[in-house]
Amino acid sequence: MSAGTSTFIIRWINFLTLLLAVGVLGFGVWMSMHHDSCRKSLTLPVLGLGAVIFLISIIGFLGAWKKNSILLWIYLVMLFLVLVAILVFTVLAFIITNNGSGHTVNGLKYKEYELHDYSSWFLKQLNSTHNWKKLKSCLIKADDCNNLSKKYKNLKQYKLAKLTPIEAGCCRPPSKCGYLAVNASYYDLSFHPISADKDCKLYKNTKNIKCYSCDSCKAGVAQYMKTEWRVVAIFNLILFAVLSIIYFVGCCARRNASRNRTKV
DSSP: OOHHHHHHHHHHHHHHHHHHHHHHHHHHHHHHHOOOHHHHTTHHHHHHHHHHHHHHHHHHHHHHHHTOHHHHHHHHHHHHHHHHHHHHHHHHHHHHTSSOOOEEOTTOSSEEOOGGGSOHHHHHHHHOHHHHHHHHHHHHHHTHHHHHHHHOOSHHHHHTOOOOHHHHHHSSOOGGGOOEEEETTEEEOSSOOSSOOHHHHHOOSSTTTTTTTSHHHHHHHHHHHHHHHHHHHHHHHHHHHHHHHHHHHHHHHHHHHHHHHHHO
16 A cells, blocks of 8 residues: 555544544543433543544544654554453453343243343442442432333233333333233232232332342343343444554554655
8 A cells, every 4th residue: 555545544534533532522421421320421422432542533534634654653552452441341341241131931022131141240349239220219209110000001902912022021010921911001909919929028019119129130130131242242343353454554654754754
């Protein structure tokens, strides 16, 4: 690859990533100003990612523009570290999300989930009292459970519904309890449950209690996180491939810049 071509490509690729970094930073600032504590927990990672992309893009753009081999060296080292971090995170994400799947129940269109099916990392995070207290407050604030009665006007619609993992685990008692549904947000708890599972005693029809302290709710959250992590892992694979190509072009630009400096 010629010197002019490699530096031109690096220059404009990093200009575009600069714009992307500004967008990510703007989103992080918006999140920091938001009063929702659930969103605020993601503020630092978003701002950190935006800052790293911005810094690397600035160095790469200036290095290609000035044909400065030192700046391009710094750019390549930082980009290499980002590639390693993405690769490590992606591998860990696939390992962590390898276990866990729902169980089909006769008469239901959706699956039910059990916490012990998931990886030890999920178990550690979700069984942490501190972590679950925060997650539970977010679930209660989202009010998804109480919105079920608005989505499904009668019992027939509710029984035919395809509930999300969180709705299936947090908004209702497990099917093994044997409680009969009166409507989408209320169950008949007037008799002893069939199962001795502790979730059966934890469930209440009360708006802020439901099954938010149940293992089935934690399992529903684990399934949701697993799905989200898988999407992120696949995106990271694509990002890794793109950045690897940029890294290769950057190597060419740095080599050509070094040659030009030597000739001078």
